[in-house]
Amino acid sequence: MNTTPFIARTLLVALVALTASNAQAVSSINLGNYQVTGDYALDTLNDMGLEASAVTYARDRNSLFFVGDEGMGVVEISTTGQTLGSMAFDWTGTGSTHNDAEGLTYLGNGTLVMVDERPQIAYQFAFANGGTVALNDQPKVAITGSTVSVGNVGTEGISYDPATGNFFSVKQDNPVEVRVSTLNFAVGFGTANTTILYSGASSLFGLNSLSDVQTLTPVDALTGSDAADNLLLLNLDSKVLVELDPTSGDILSSFDLSGVTSQAIEGVTVDHLGNIYLVAEDSGNPNSRLFVLSAPVPEPETYALMLAGLGLVGFMARRRKSA
Numbered sequence: 001m002n003t004t005p006f007i008a009r010t011l012l013v014a015l016v017a018l019t020a021s022n023a024q025a026v027s028s029i030n031l032g033n034y035q036v037t038g039d040y041a042l043d044t045l046n047d048m049g050l051e052a053s054a055v056t057y058a059r060d061r062n063s064l065f066f067v068g069d070e071g072m073g074v075v076e077i078s079t080t081g082q083t084l085g086s087m088a089f090d091w092t093g094t095g096s097t098h099n100d101a102e103g104l105t106y107l108g109n110g111t112l113v114m115v116d117e118r119p120q121i122a123y124q125f126a127f128a129n130g131g132t133v134a135l136n137d138q139p140k141v142a143i144t145g146s147t148v149s150v151g152n153v154g155t156e157g158i159s160y161d162p163a164t165g166n167f168f169s170v171k172q173d174n175p176v177e178v179r180v181s182t183l184n185f186a187v188g189f190g191t192a193n194t195t196i197l198y199s200g201a202s203s204l205f206g207l208n209s210l211s212d213v214q215t216l217t218p219v220d221a222l223t224g225s226d227a228a229d230n231l232l233l234l235n236l237d238s239k240v241l242v243e244l245d246p247t248s249g250d251i252l253s254s255f256d257l258s259g260v261t262s263q264a265i266e267g268v269t270v271d272h273l274g275n276i277y278l279v280a281e282d283s284g285n286p287n288s289r290l291f292v293l294s295a296p297v298p299e300p301e302t303y304a305l306m307l308a309g310l311g312l313v314g315f316m317a318r319r320r321k322s323a
Helices: 004-025 300-322
Strands: 035-041 052-058 063-068 073-077 083-090 101-108 111-116 121-126 132-134 139-142 155-161 166-171 176-184 191-200 212-215 231-235 240-245 250-256 265-270 276-280 289-294
Touching: 052 155, 052 276, 052 289, 063 101, 111 155, 139 191, 155 265, 166 212, 231 265
Parallel strands: 052 101, 052 265, 083 132, 101 155, 155 212, 212 265
Antiparallel strands: 035 289, 052 063, 063 073, 073 083, 101 111, 111 121, 121 139, 155 166, 166 176, 176 191, 212 231, 231 240, 240 250, 265 276, 276 289
16 A cells, blocks of 8 residues: 555645644744834924824835824835825814824725824824825714813824724823724714723833834734734833733733833834834934834744755655655
C-alpha cells in the first residue's frame, strides 16, 4: 500500500489546523514588541495643522486624517506625514462654545465622524479636499443623549468598529469612561444607545485620564482571534499606550511613551498591517508631529518552523510523484 498520499494529506491538514489554532490563540497584539519607526513634522497649514488631537486611518485611501483641537478643519496626510489635502469646518449654528475637535474616526468611502469634546456631539460628514463643511447641516448624534457641556473633560476619542458597526469612545476625566455606542446619524439629531463599559472618578486601570481609543478589528492578522476584540487606550498624563481586553478589563500589554517626545501625544490609530500611528500637539514647538510604531514581525524560530513544514510537504509530494 502506498501511504505517501495519506501522509501528505495528513501533514497538510495538520499545518492548516495548526495555523487556525494559532490564530485563535492570539489574545494580544503585544505592544512590548513595538518600536518607534517614524517621526514626522506635520505642516502648520495656517494653523489648521497645529494642536493635532486625533487621527484615523483610511484603508481605502491608504492615508491618515487628523484634526487639531482648535477645530479649524480636517487634514489628510500620507502615512509618512506629507499633506494630501484639507477641509475647513464651519461651526455656525452648532452652538459649540470652544469648537474642540478631539475625536475622529473613518467609516469608509471618504466619510468621517468628528466629535466636539464638551457637548460630546459626533458629526458625520464626507471629506472634500479644499472645501468647507457646515457642521450644523450634517448628520449628528449626542453620544450621551445630552448636549449639555461637561467642560474640558468630555469625549477625547472615538473609534469605529467595522465588525459590529459600533463606536467606542472615551471620556477624559470626572469621571473617566470607556463607552460603546450605537449611533444612528440623522440630519438634525440622530439617536444614541450608549453603554458605559468602565468608569472611574479620576482614573481607570491605573491611568490618570484618557486621550483616545482605537479598536484592533481592522488589523488583518488578528482576524478571527481574541485579540481582534481588544482596544488601544492612549493616556496623555501617564504617557502610556495600553491594550485593553474590554470584556475582562485586563491590561494585556503596554508601550511607554515617556521617551518618545516631550510633546503631548493625543491621538492614536492603527492600519490593517498593525502599524500604529500617534499624533502629538505642537506644545510650544513649531509643528505637530506624527509618530509611527512598527508592527512586530515573526521571530526567526517561527519562520524556521514554517519553512520546515513547507519543505516536508514538498518532499512528500516529490516522493509521491516518483512513486
